Amino acid sequence: MKTSEWLKKYDIRLKKGLGQNFLSNSNVSHEIVQKSEIDENDVIIEIGTGNGILTEEIAKNAKKVITFEIDERLKPLLEERFEDSQNVEIHFEDFLNADLSKFKDISKLKYIANIPYYISSRILEKIFEESPKFEYAIFMFQKEFGHRLMAKSKKSYSPLSIFVQTYCTVEKIMDVSRNNFIPIPKVDSVILKFNPLYKYVEEIDPKDFMKFVHMCFSKRRKTIKNNLKGIIPDAEKYLTEVQIDPSSRPEDIPLETYIQLYKMISSKHL
Ligand code: SAM
Numbered sequence: 023m024k025t026s027e028w029l030k031k032y033d034i035r036l037k038k039g040l041g042q043n044f045l046s047n048s049n050v051s052h053e054i055v056q057k058s059e060i061d062e063n064d065v066i067i068e069i070g071t072g073n074g075i076l077t078e079e080i081a082k083n084a085k086k087v088i089t090f091e092i093d094e095r096l097k098p099l100l101e102e103r104f105e106d107s108q109n110v111e112i113h114f115e116d117f118l119n120a121d122l123s124k125f126k127d128i129s130k131l132k133y134i135a136n137i138p139y140y141i142s143s144r145i146l147e148k149i150f151e152e153s154p155k156f157e158y159a160i161f162m163f164q165k166e167f168g169h170r171l172m173a174k175s176k177k178s179y180s181p182l183s184i185f186v187q188t189y190c191t192v193e194k195i196m197d198v199s200r201n202n203f204i205p206i207p208k209v210d211s212v213i214l215k216f217n218p219l220y221k222y223v224e225e226i227d228p229k230d231f232m233k234f235v236h237m238c239f240s241k242r243r244k245t246i247k248n249n250l251k252g253i254i255p256d257a258e259k260y261l262t263e264v265q266i267d268p269s270s271r272p273e274d275i276p277l278e279t280y281i282q283l284y285k286m287i288s289s290k291h292l
Pocket of ligand 1: 042044046076140
């Protein structure tokens with residue numbers, strides 16, 4: 023059954039506030055799963071089941087899909103769609119409140135999702151801060167947001183791009199036109215793959231590091247020294263030590279320097 027038919031059958035009106043732009047083209051969900059190279063031993067976590075179009079495609083290829091959906095109105099639809107699927111486990115809860123530690127014994131864990139856009143940043147932060155080890159995460163984003171995550175410097179560089187690029191390598195999997203969704207959004211999408219670099223996850227606490235980077239960017243137009251001054255009175259000394267001009271703006275500082283700075287400062291000031 024097509025997405026529009028499922029929605030009609032259960033009389034569901036999609037809510038913008040929950041980021042409900044559902045895939046309407048099953049060729050796209052098929053292509054996402056093909057490009058994800060899922061293994062029959064993989065357990066996949068999906069965030070935002072929707073009407074299950076991607077869930078169904080993942081379930082054909084993986085050992086199990088654990089999928090989170092906040093909107094309980096979708097329960098009867100999903101119960102019908104997956105009544106014969108033994109390997110689909112649906113959690114009707116807010117993913118942001120989910121206890122991910124209960125998945126710690128899964129050996130081949132991956133994330134694949136067309137995530138709700140309004141919480142893209144918080145989902146990324148959560149999986150690096152709380153998830154048990156995973157092999158990769160493949161997420162769909164609004165195109166501009168996705169491109170900012172991959173940005174290496176200057177204008178589109180953000181605390182989140184620094185955070186993400188510290189903990190993983192990011193590669194583009196494919197573009198997805200806005201015409202493949204119901205309702206049609208104002209922008210196109212992009213699918214990115216995040217391969218974690220566990221060396222850093224173990225060495226640098228993601229929660230503290232994110233806090234630190236946000237502090238560095240607290241006022242984008244101000245200098246890095248000014249942004250740090252409130253909590254680190256001798257900020258200038260540290261900046262000079264990592265060969266950064268204290269009058270630089272936060273977006274002019276390379277990623278590696280943030281890691282270096284954090285390591286020096288965290289033990290004394292954070
Ligand atoms: N996977 C479906 C697809 O590809 O068509 C739906 C994707 S839609 C972009 C995002 C889904 O995430 C919606 O079904 C929405 O209700 C759900 N959602 C929104 N906020 C959520 C949250 N905090 N936790 C879990 N699911 C959420």
